[in-house]
Amino acid sequence: MAAKGLARAMIVITTISAAVMELLDTTIVNVALNQMAGSLGATIEDVAWVVTSYAIANVIIIPMTGFLGDYFGRKTYYLGSILLFGVSSYFCGASHGLWELVFWRFIQGVGGGALLSTSQAILFDAFEPKDRPIASGIFGMGIILGPTLGPALGGYIVEHFTWQDIFFVNIPICIAATILTILYIERKEGEGQKKSQIVIDYPGIFLLTLGIGSLQYVLEKGESDDWFESRTIVILSLSAAVGLVGFVWRELTTEHPVVDLKIFRYKVFGLSTIFTFVAGLGLFTSVFVYPVMVQRINGFTPLETGLSLIAPTMLGVVLFPVIGRRMAAGDSPLPYMAIGILIFVFFGFYSGTATPEMGKWDFFPMQVCRVLGVAMLQMPLINQAVAGLQQREYPAGIALTNMIRQLGGAFGIALANNYVTNAAAQHRSDLMANMTMDNPLFVQRLNGSIANFASKTGDYFGATKMAYAQLEGLVAKQAYYLAYLDTYRVVSLFFVAIFPLLLLLRTKKKTKEEIAAAAKAAADSH
Template sequence: MSADGVPHRGMITACAIGATLLQSLDQTIANVALPYMQGSFSASYTEITWVLTSYIVAAAIMTAPVGWLAVRFGRKPLYVGSIIGFTIASMLCGAAQSIEQIVLFRLLQGMFSAALVPLSQATLLDIYPPERRGFAMAIWGVGVMIGPIMGPTLGGYLTEFYNWRFVFYINLPFGLLATFGLITFLPKTLPQTALRFDWFGFAVLTTAIGAFQLMLDRGQDQDWFGSTEIIVEAVAAGLGLYLFLVHMSAARAPLIRPAIFRDVNFSSGLVLMFAMGTLLVSSLALMAPWLQNLANYPVETAGLVMAPRGFGNLITITLAGKLTGRMDPRWLVAAGLLLICWSFWRMTGWTPDVDRREIILAIVIQGAGMGLVFTPLQVLAFATLPTSFRTEAASLFSLLRNIGAAIGVSVTSTMLTRHAQALHEEIGAAINPFNRALQALSGTGRTLWDPGTADGIARLDQVVTHQAQVIAYMNDYVLLICTTLPALLLLLLMRQPRRAPVPVDQHAAMD
């Protein structure tokens, strides 16, 4: 479709943002409801975590073939069908009566959600001319970035004041509105019915992604490579990826065309988006337990303290959308990455008695940095890419962001646990009856921390555990800084997009 004279552009945009919010909210909205689901289904902790795992694995697997499906069946039928399927699966999740049912329905929900974000992005890129794509990616980025941030707050509110089932039922009105709007206003695209599906490529890629996601999700509980299950999943993931890469380079019509990676801007942007994915969710996953477990904030207060990150994000996403067409987007991305690093650096000095204003300031800076990166990065990555690759590229962006998020959460949580254990042992080595500081306390008659009594040992262990966790969180924030800074080097490989409109490829498979 041509971006010139697209009718009902505003309505299509609103529906695309609604569809994006549906998917991005469901990444995190169910997390806070897990304990309530566990009680309803009398499930173990391992069983209830499959409610999250099934959704993540299904969404990751089905993201890769979105480009092919959009060409084969047409973007509009795939888009509308995905929203309808997602909405129905959400209702089934809310009505589930057993752990087996909700895991199955979450699997279906993840499958249908996979196409929503890449199709929304590709649609907005198509209906806006090049000079307004910064604006289009800004409003689309609001849906992608705000959803995971607001998900836990909204999920906690619905669970606390209504029922955990409303975490899924809330998707119904938004799904119906988005479906009606897209059926009414989205232009049709011609399907290419002669295309053949790359079943072998899909099978090995599914094996690689599925095994890798399972390895990341279950690695910490299974003691990583001390478990036979994790070793098998790692081998399956590595073998599946190797076979897929060989097949992609040799097949006539592979699932993902290798020519897409010849565009330096897109390939660099893909790596940058992977790095952003590791930061987006892992920083939230660290912040929530820090506020509740170390700083002793109530759940409601913790949610309110974390909310300003969304405001900082919203402001800079809007600002970046306006500035992208007026200046080199690479400077905006660089500024955003440096702001993110600055926020993490401030967090390395946090202790549980840190002032709340300092917490909010760091969170706002972090959200602002992510907003500055997200919109210009989309414009840079798609600026030099032919339109025939657009939907396929959008699905790869979504896939790498999700895989990055999974790796980020897994690595930070593992490092947090292992650092806390090592630091507990290191600090605890100095806790003994011969420690002069403790002897001085005993001499004053204070027996609360007396290592010679059982009660004193228990209290000392509690203090040592607390201090070890504080330092472990600091180490994790240093790790996130080390993840962010190297991404700046990728900007040297990217070219500034042309300001003049780019000619549309008349043979584009998507148009």
Template sequence: MDSDNSLVVYGAKRVIITITAVVCALLQIVDMTIVNIALPDMQGSMGASLSEITWVITAYAISNVIVMPMTSWLSQQFGRRNYFSASIILFTICSWLCGNASGITELIVFRFLQGIGGGALLVTAQTIITESYPIEKRATAQTIYVLGVIVGPTLGPPLGGYIVDNFSWPFIFYINIPIGIIATILTLQFVKSPHYAEKRKTRDVDWLGIALLIISVGFLQFILEKGQEEDWFNSALITSSAVISFFAFYFFIWREIVYPYPIVNLRVLRNKELSIGSILSFVLGFGLYGSTFIIPLYTQTIMGWTAFQAGMLMIPSTVFTAIMMPFVGKLMERGFPFGIMISTGMVIFFIYSVMAYKVLTPDTGSDAFFWILVIRGIGLGLLSIPVTTLALSTLKGVQIGEGAAISGMLRQLGGSFGVAIISTYITRDIAKYRNDLASHLAAGSTYTQNRIHMLTHGFQAKGMTPEVARNSALKLLDQLLTGQATIRSYMDVFFWIGMMFLICVPFVLVLVRNSKTKVDISQMLTE
């Protein structure tokens, strides 16, 4: 392949390419979260069960994770510009089909196909942005890309809430159409394809590797999405899926190592920076998607907020992450050690988690969250840009796309693991705390009887009959018990997320202590 400098562009053309790539990455990420808000409306209009409607999310997530590691190979086979534009077109057409679906089966199928297009957008967008900038400006390029990655999960819930409240659920898909059309035109006009080596002949294509990848990653994502619903390994379905996924992964790794034309080039993981950056991407995905998941859940289930209000609460975090990005980008360009920035970001994220742990009560207002979320935004700014840049900092040419595909998949899987583990933990933690609290409220205790008596009199004062008032009092007491148990489980989640980041700090300081942007750049320029 030609030197990757041949792909560098300047001026207005680079601005257009950057905006196009970031918008496409945003489309993919926003579509992962925006649908969550509309699920009740979809379920009602289609007459679907809860388990059926959740497949709208699961199908998209599975196809996303399957396609991500294959994006580099597909770009080489069809040309990056052609593949990227085809992915946008597929994503846009399927958005229209999802909005017009007349049944739940149609919607699930179209969401799966939409995910195939969307899975390519995130990784390919990162590769396009990286290669459009000269080597000494790659920290800036990653800063711009990461802004889209961070904004996406925050933008989805309020945008989805606004659309559902003011229009109808199909419009969460329809808004993708004009953006997709414009992005396709700009991609065909401005994005360049690298001159790859000769495309593989049909007999050389790693068909077995493709099949093993689809089986292993697809079943793993299915387990993460459906594990809690099916009671994990108490379910024969989940257990058999885990066995299939494990062996498929084992033979996939073996195949990719020995086959001369692998679908995913695992050899690129010999690069130290990519290996470390990919592991940290997994951790970052766990913390980012996990904390983004838990705060709206708390505000909606405990505080009774709307999805739009819950989403808007996250805006301070996003704003301060954006404010940090130019500052962090300049530090990296001047050679400030990656390890110091990443470990500092992890410590700040730990502080944010402890503060969130301490502030949660049934009456906590939005004002109490403001500075906590500002700290979260600062921590993410110091974390996300160095991690993303580190992964690709010493790669060249075709390796950039291969590395972006692997680190992108691991960030996505980190988010899936985070949400799955947190969901399971909350469910079981609530049950444990509820039993503990209930043991202190024995039916015959004086405190319990006085509490029921007070509540009953309060309801009677509102005009209820004695029997209805007592039943209402018991129901309210039960709700208060569940609410307290839920809050304590949320507190535990914040504490353990914080501890996860704190435990990672010494490993980061040891493993990333020699990584500096200027050193990496000088090495690349002299090769």
């Protein structure tokens, strides 16, 4: 039954806070890796496991949230996940060694996995069926706020406090969410009372863990481990293939699957997952590339980087509920999705025109395009993905959609890392080809640099070496900048590729009665 007044407001605050906190923790540590490495006496490569372990746990647990909610009862599972997230956050901040921290980050990811899909289901229950698209709009705010706020909040904490506080900041939020969950989130009738009747699909859980865990590791660590030159990557790639193929076979043949993959028989859901994957790729990759690029090339501090992302993101916060109201009024999601894809294509090529001299406000129009694209695409996708599913299939649909979005992000970040490395090497080679004595512009620049250093040191030979070193550094910087700009264009090509698939998602405009009936059927399955 839908909540009213203060109760509904408290449910909205609880679920959105939990969802934002879960997504925020995927990016908040990125700006603190250097501080962690120094404090824990680890290399940057090793400390990257702090990010990887959380992502692996997240992606493993997300598709199982529907099953775990049925087994333990949704409220119990949600409450337990919040508490687990808060306790593990404390131990992350209190860790004295790298692998202790990595272990607790994994546990934090297990707790965080429920905070996305279960928050969405609880939020939907707080609204009348006809208003559920508005709930989608509100939830969409969390999807865009979490990854974007992470670098800003992380940058502020690192600059003014310690890296441990990045984890401790979760604790008061978890305490508040726990209290609000106990007070305002109701149990559904019969919730958690059929535990003895539920058959646990242990082989399915094992194969899912093996397949998704191995795949996530390969995507996260492949570039730094030189891909298939690494024995570990080769072994885990084979494990991912065996685990995923075995998991699909198991879930399609068992009577009690841990994840109901049979929902892929619905064409709309199957096609929607393609859009969700690419949307996740675009969202996470754009948020990943921008901070690295502007800090490495434009000279932004972590805090400046985060602040430059927050202002345009606020536009999305306003836009999501507006689009939700339009969905509630019966608008087809397809025109919004088409506009969102086209905006993302424009954003990629527009961002490819950036220069190293640009300041944080110069990037504002580009970031506005990014936010508009995410808002126009993500929110309608939430409605489109579950359209036509049966009541019992809705939790599996939400969980799989969230997992595929996360996998899209992991794939995009791995793609960006690999592409930047290779493209930078190519750009450097092309630029170095112009550094010859036959090029008058190069000779002029070289002689000017030599004269400048010689006037300060009085050593012509030393000045020549310094001039060449300076020019080589400028070439490397320019090569990386060109590679980052190319990455935006590559991401745009994914959106170009999926645009024709919109023709296969043609749906007639639904009446308010049809929307209410479909939303009620979905809500009954929570």
